[in-house]
Amino acid sequence: MQIEFFGATREVTGSCYLLRVGDYKILVECGLIQGSYEHERHNDDPFHFNPRNIDAVVLTHAHLDHSGRLPLLIKRGYRGKIYTHRATSDLCRIMLEDSGYLNEKDALWENKRRKRKGKELVEPLYTRKEARLAGRHFHSVEYGKRIQVLPGIHLTLRDAGHILGSAIAELELDDGSKKRKVVFSGDLGHRGAPIIRNPEIVKQADLVVMESTYGDRCHRSWDETWKEMGEIISQARSNKSNILIPAFTVGRTQEILYMFKRYYQDWGIGDWEVFLDSPMGIEATEVYARHAKVYDAAARQIYETDGDPFDLPNLHLTEHTDESARINKIKSGAIIIAGSGMCTGGRIKRHFEHNIARPHTHILIVGFQARGTLGRALVDGVETIHLWGKEYPVRAHIHTIGGLSAHADQRGLLDWYGHFKGRPPVVLVHGEPEAMDILADKLEEEYQAPVTKAEFKQIIQL
CATH class of the missing domain: 3.60.15.10 (Ribonuclease Z/Hydroxyacylglutathione hydrolase-like)
Structure with missing residues (x-):
């Protein structure tokens, strides 16, 4: 044995x-x-x-x-x-x-x-x-x-x-x-x-x-983490900028949507257009919505009183590539949640192409970044990145939300x-x-x- x-x-x-x-x-x-x-x-x-x-x-x-x-x-x-x-x-x-x-x-x-x-x-x-x-x-x-x-x-x-x-x-x-x-x-x-x-x-x-x-x-406390996220969203609003969130399509994406719903008023989420720009993230969120049986008590209560705990009145689900491309015409007021979580592929790289060189852009790193990934390079303070053979300066604000794990x-x-x-x-x-x-x-x-x-x-x- x-x-x-x-x-x-x-x-x-x-x-x-x-x-x-x-x-x-x-x-x-x-x-x-x-x-x-x-x-x-x-x-x-x-x-x-x-x-x-x-x-x-x-x-x-x-x-x-x-x-x-x-x-x-x-x-x-x-x-x-x-x-x-x-x-x-x-x-x-x-x-x-x-x-x-x-x-x-x-x-x-x-x-x-x-x-x-x-x-x-x-x-x-x-x-x-x-x-x-x-x-x-x-x-x-x-x-x-x-x-x-x-x-x-x-x-x-x-x-x-x-x-x-x-x-x-x-x-x-x-x-x-x-x-x-x-x-x-x-x-x-x-x-x-x-x-x-x-x-x-x-x-x-x-x-x-x-x-x-x-x-x-050790992670920061949850209270400190949610306070930090609220402050970043407030700062980005005053800068009239976009927020990019590379997120794992299973787990992290649903947590972010759930917390946006819980803090919808406190964080002023209604002032933004929120885009879930991930076909797989959309499907995974639908799976999450079907399995309320394994939620914790707080999420179960939201499910029983308000229905789908991931739905927002200003949430846009962009399944198709042409819908995703149109997001990049928005210069301010967009929160874009897109895969992949470590920035190694997916639609987040296209959003980096249009936003990462803009000094008012805010990028929220909300998950573990393995060595050798683009996400890890951003966390480590890289000054330029390469996308499809082109070099882009990193002028965006990079925030690592360490407690959100x-x-x-x-x-x-x-x-x-x-x-x-x-x-x-x-x-x-x-x-x-x-x-x-x-x-x-x-x-x-x-x-x-x-x-x-x-x-x-x-x-x-x-």
Whole structure:
């Protein structure tokens, strides 16, 4: 009985872990590697295991760094079920098809370049059709319901409080000679976040595989965060400018719309035209609206008294590219929420093209920015950016809203682990080296926890 680590080792993307229990193999997560071109080109590498030999897949949530290679896994031979929460199934059907579309688009552009140079053409990582086929493999599991995945292997999902449908995965393993319980944190949520409930507490485990994204810092309080956002919106109004918000289409986009509704009067949102300029963001928001069952108490009350908690009287949903292009004719008074969250693609780059050199523009960075991404460069104070071969000076005001995170901070991670009885061993994943190292030290200092920082292809016996 063992676990092997194939992703999110000393980095924050590409989550992928393989459990071997007797003759069975269970894959937990199958995520895209995201970041620079050098990182992302490894997505097409062969898997370090035979997909045909995998007996089951467990998925904690829909973000592509956890789910984005599932269609490729199936394309290369996987035939079993993907166990996850119902809301995650719904979100993945949107996100994976969009990922397939982007793969097709990238391959088209690359092949135009290769044709000119007489080089061999490439295929998309996977297509929209292949992404849709992956949807047939999803098997929905409700929070708190213990199910048998394979003989001797049982799964229970707990609410991770990260995004809609996100889960902590408890796997009870019995190979006939010994029994073990492994708990995968997935991505743990930030306590007190809007819409979603707080992460559930788990008390028993023989091994805890835990994320460490923000293991080196603590977030600002929610009250300070909302105050800061209100002040930025007020400043932008006095400057008669536009506000650009690159936002992850699942989770962050819905939180922003929800808070705009809650603070509609206080923040003067009615003075703006608000654009959700993301076809996938629009679809994901519709999924969020359908799953009120898993909202926290405050969001549930809004849903029951006011209906859709994401609807605004001045909200424009721009699905088509011509609608998106028309937004760039607006010189002031627009709040534009667009993907992608790390500014690596999507429509936000077109809005940067028209706005980033304007000194009165305000850009709100509202999520984690991995190394090698355009978003990280903006946070780090880059003076110019390159878009489609052209250079643009960064004259816009860049605001990093650090408290607005869907991830638990250092204190949240420590407190979540602190509820485990007997201080089981911890394996840290999904974190950049510095964050992981600092969290490891804190776990050892506060709880005397046995900590391993997962390395690529490392095997741990259970």
